[in-house]
Amino acid sequence: MRVSVIGLGNMGRPIAGNLLAAGFDVTVWNRTPERARELVARGATHARSVADAAQSGLVVTMLSDDRALEHVVFAERLIEALPQGAIHVSMSTISLALAERLTADHDRHGTDFVSAPVFGRPEMAAAAKLFVVASGPQAALDRCDPLFAAVGQRTFRFGDAPRAATLIKLSGNFLLAAAIESLAEAIALVRKTGVDPHAYVEMLTSTLFAAPAYKTYSGLIADERYHPAGFRLPLGLKDVTLALEAGRDLRAPLPVASVVRDHMIAALAQGFEDADWSVLGKLAAKNAGLP
Amino acid sequence: MRVSVIGLGNMGRPIAGNLLAAGFDVTVWNRTPERARELVARGATHARSVADAAQSGLVVTMLSDDRALEHVVFAERLIEALPQGAIHVSMSTISLALAERLTADHDRHGTDFVSAPVFGRPEMAAAAKLFVVASGPQAALDRCDPLFAAVGQRTFRFGDAPRAATLIKLSGNFLLAAAIESLAEAIALVRKTGVDPHAYVEMLTSTLFAAPAYKTYSGLIADERYHPAGFRLPLGLKDVTLALEAGRDLRAPLPVASVVRDHMIAALAQGFEDADWSVLGKLAAKNAGLP
Amino acid sequence: MRVSVIGLGNMGRPIAGNLLAAGFDVTVWNRTPERARELVARGATHARSVADAAQSGLVVTMLSDDRALEHVVFAERLIEALPQGAIHVSMSTISLALAERLTADHDRHGTDFVSAPVFGRPEMAAAAKLFVVASGPQAALDRCDPLFAAVGQRTFRFGDAPRAATLIKLSGNFLLAAAIESLAEAIALVRKTGVDPHAYVEMLTSTLFAAPAYKTYSGLIADERYHPAGFRLPLGLKDVTLALEAGRDLRAPLPVASVVRDHMIAALAQGFEDADWSVLGKLAAKNAGLP
């Protein structure tokens, strides 16, 4: 089964690698072609262009943001190059507005657009343990099933409107950001009476909040370990902004996201550009007058 | 080992029952004595007064709020009645200010004050599966260990300042409220594109948010099942208010708690006095224009 | 006409002075009697006790907070000492709950409670230029008219429920705090592009916002002149908290007040205890990364 992967960043590379490992006939393309070297050594074909990559008929894009995906789709003309009946699977976190536009554009062109963003960090991608959230035409999703199975531990389907999966991914990142901010405030509060933050988060995450997200982020905040960043603050702000824009367009206010956004901006203003987005913990500590 | 339990509400009764079952010599007291009947039938002694109950030397109070505890301690003169070296274990959720005042008052009187609030609902209390968060003088905590073991599945100690445990309980309830509000907003958002909320929360709680708190509350919101209330909205508002007052007194702002508080007040203004505090889900849906 | 003034702080002293100047037969009382000296030199009588002061039949209280007024009313037994038909005029900013309690207590005792808080700073009090907001039984308000005329430039009546005037005063202080916070954010924003804040606020306050409140506070923020405090930050936090508590009790959320409260707490945590409440301007500047 042929598949192309466009975008070989921290997520795209392990995804392409797992597809190779699962026996797919993989073509890759990246703006800076050096990133493709190791995959080519393992058997992948390097496309000369986006249009070339489109010939496989099943194209995965995994790019950093709307702008990068727009470049591939519009400037590099992905849609025009896709054969009739081909599928474009967008695995990036993109805006609701772009998902809607791409749905219409592919539809007009006689190709299918599938939105299939993933939850999971690069380590989980490498281990083929991503969670895939997919929506799009049912037949297209069926064709993608082996692909999803090769890169993730479980696929969740959300109907035939591609924007649903896009929105769910944005809402999930909002929920992560909300959990980080809430933990940041709670940890700063208890630290004011001298409570050991490690003991505190150990209690939380072995009782009510025994969830991966809470373990990861409460640990980073208790440790004040904001570097190196697993997910940089500006990326966090980008995603929370996309959630808020989706909320505005759909007429659904997200007041907790607004609080998070304001704090992210304050943290950036104070120089935490390169920190992990859990640096909200440091901002909360500063606001509480902690050293 | 003798122990008295003052306050036989939804939590106090199962706690006293588990102490009986564990072989403690249990004395009970409740303002409305009918509540004691079943425990007396099982072997508990009914004290004629708070002062009478105080004679056991180890007194647990489990009351609904500051006012009820103040009544027992000041109007019914618990502290004066305690023998030298006795321990008062407060398991209720109370204000930081009252915890500080009781610490000083017991200290002056030559008795020990232990703060040991619990996480868990009445079913967990009945099953002796509570989580106990305890702080106070170390020797007193040691003496309480068998008591905690009889009512809970695990005890977390937080040093010798009683207010620490009180604050941690308040912060935990704040985190629950923050999770409810965040879920309420996220679920309203995805519903605006027609996503099935049950499928959505099933995805969330089997991936990033596989925690008891998220399962319980996202389920209630997806089901729009706000009655009967497991924890009534006015009680939720009381606890979030106590967290905010603690934050004010300690100089630690809690902006997410402020958002939750504002929404709880709006929900009460709109008539949800008897609903579960997860009715924040209904408020978020109304704010998003959902039917 | 006889009148007693209890509480001779920055506001009570000029109010008593203006009553003397207007020909009233003035009795004064203050916990620290030195504060009365100058007024006595000008013809006032110093009461030996609150009960003594109550004999005038028309008693003004102007105290710093609920606690001080509760002390005068309950510990010093003002109500019991008032003759039948006497009037107690509370000019302090107090809680809605205390206004309600005092209304009921005076009613039971056969005396009238009038709530008549004022807008205006000490200079305005000295110049008899206060704005008086009054509510209470109509006949009592009529009797107070000469008193209000002697201390203020205008009296606004709000019906016969004393709590109305109390609430209006709290809402007015909330609106001031909201204006300060909004200006703080706007000024920090424009400073980020190098706009001169003085030119900016001169424009605002000579166009859309040509109001005394905006002139005063935008000037302080543009000048970064937070000392000496005209109104100290902890007092501002107290009043915003009273507004929020009134909103909670009446079921009316005040989200902007919540934002202000969080920022005031953060400013206090960062050491601005002695600054004017316009120091919210400094907090906004810090949050924007300004030096």
Place this chain on the structure above:
Amino acid sequence: MRVSVIGLGNMGRPIAGNLLAAGFDVTVWNRTPERARELVARGATHARSVADAAQSGLVVTMLSDDRALEHVVFAERLIEALPQGAIHVSMSTISLALAERLTADHDRHGTDFVSAPVFGRPEMAAAAKLFVVASGPQAALDRCDPLFAAVGQRTFRFGDAPRAATLIKLSGNFLLAAAIESLAEAIALVRKTGVDPHAYVEMLTSTLFAAPAYKTYSGLIADERYHPAGFRLPLGLKDVTLALEAGRDLRAPLPVASVVRDHMIAALAQGFEDADWSVLGKLAAKNAGLP
């Protein structure tokens, strides 16, 4: 003196009219040319195209939003058509990002970009009573002085960076929105005790808040007179969003703007698309459970 006016909406028409009245040689252009008829009858020339209008060397644009201005500048090629040394005066409320881009583009082309947004509603435009906030190269501002004098009552200059005036306009609209929201909350609060909102706002606006903005908006809220809209809610949301985006790009959080934005979205979700932006008063009333 020749001048062209592009955009003949509710603001552009009276501006062009006042320029005619002041003796300018006025050329006009509008996408729907009918709007120009009355001005042509009074002596204006109707340009056949944007490029044609550009020939006057002094071009005012007064358009509804970024998109409309981008259309004129990029699709209709305004910049290319401007003679060397010409001036483009943008009087619309636009984004900070577009102001920055236009500054660079005009600079490259050898023409001057002046940002000169105005405060004032159509009646004030008709009466030549606008307030003009202008920034740009000093010589260009000097050349524009007679133009500004013909349309406004006062011009405020803010240096040579065009984005300054753009940002100041956005910040001013934010301050208006913040005042509306604060009034909405305060009025809902006092209404909960039966206070007459008209008496309340009369008191506010004759004392601390005796400013045009407070008079206008508190009156609309007290009257619950949200139609016809002086400034429609979606336009208010657009401007608050532009202020927030500017704050994000400049790293200056605006938490009060975030609260306003959330409430505007909730009001839109509940069907107030055609209401004046003061309809925030209705939302606050609903949140307080008022009928």
